[in-house]
Amino acid sequence: MFTTRKQYEPYISPFDPCPPIRVKTYVTAPNLYVGFQPPNLPQFPLREALMKGTLWQVFYDPYYSPYETKTKGDGS
Amino acid sequence: MWIYEKKLQYPVRVSTCNPRLAKYLIEQYGGADGELAAALRYLNQRYTLPPKVIGLLNDIGTEELAHLEMIATMVYKLTKDATPEQLKEAGLEPHYVDHERALFYHNAAGNPFTATYIQAKGDPITDLYEDIAAEEKARATYQWIINMSDDPDLNDGLRFLREREIIHAQRFREAVEILKEERSQKKIF
Numbered sequence: 003m004f005t006t007r008k009q010y011e012p013y014i015s016p017f018d019p020c021p022p023i024r025v026k027t028y029v030t031a032p033n034l035y036v037g038f039q040p041p042n043l044p045q046f047p048l049r050e051a052l053m054k055g056t057l058w059q060v061f062y063d064p065y066y067s068p069y070e071t072k073t074k075g076d077g078s
Numbered sequence: 079m080w081i082y083e084k085k086l087q088y089p090v091r092v093s094t095c096n097p098r099l100a101k102y103l104i105e106q107y108g109g110a111d112g113e114l115a116a117a118l119r120y121l122n123q124r125y126t127l128p129p130k131v132i133g134l135l136n137d138i139g140t141e142e143l144a145h146l147e148m149i150a151t152m153v154y155k156l157t158k159d160a161t162p163e164q165l166k167e168a169g170l171e172p173h174y175v176d177h178e179r180a181l182f183y184h185n186a187a188g189n190p191f192t193a194t195y196i197q198a199k200g201d202p203i204t205d206l207y208e209d210i211a212a213e214e215k216a217r218a219t220y221q222w223i224i225n226m227s228d229d230p231d232l233n234d235g236l237r238f239l240r241e242r243e244i245i246h247a248q249r250f251r252e253a254v255e256i257l258k259e260e261r262s263q264k265k266i267f
């Protein structure tokens with residue numbers, strides 16, 4: 003398995019003008035890991051797939067703003 | 079040719095009259111990594127790619143037009159009833175004096191769309207790598223717009239569009255794999 007969010011801690015200067023963001027997050031989408039799609043992967047039910055934007059569970063990776071309540075953006 | 083279905087690929091809902099969000103969204107309309115650029119890029123490159131991957135560019139290029147239409151709907155809804163005062167507050171007065179409330183192909187900073195945003199190099203791997211990069215850039219743009227937006231309904235539509243970019247990038251990566259394949263080794267997928 004793989005994760006689709008990675009984190010790093012940038013250098014913090016004692017003289018930074020803004021309150022530092024200690025942990026930075028970036029996205030590593032599923033398409034980096036799967037390669038040529040293998041056969042018989044699990045699917046979403048059709049109605050659900052239409053709303054989610056993909057039929058394939060492995061490629062579903064929704065993004066929420068870290069400033070929204072649900073977090074899948076940064077953080078988790 | 080195309081057959082037009084008179085509906086959107088995904089329902090577009092907007093909860094607040096917020097022309098500022100329209101200003102951000104216009105990036106995905108007439109910007110360098112926007113839906114217009116994507117559609118024009120793929121539908122043009124497809125002529126000179128190996129036959130095995132032409133269909134893919136045809137399909138994705140067509141879908142990008144459906145995305146363009148969703149973005150247009152979002153921008154339209156966000157601005158159609160806004161007063162000139164609200165548009166001014168959103169920093170849209172340069173747009174208003176030139177276009178009133180009409181949509182136009184320019185980016186969030188007001189730069190008009192240009193064909194220099196896209197390329198067709200005639201080298202299949204080069205073109206597909208550009209396409210992968212374009213999808214990742216569009217995905218990132220959607221993330222930054224979602225971060226700037228506080229409209230949950232709008233973000234729902236943007237999340238759908240971003241998910242499609244992930245799928246497009248996946249399919250372009252697979253297209254590279256198809257073109258890389260050695261003739262002698264028959265790989266079973």
Ligand SMILES: [Fe+2]
Nearest residue numbers: 213242243246
């Ligand atoms: Fe796309």
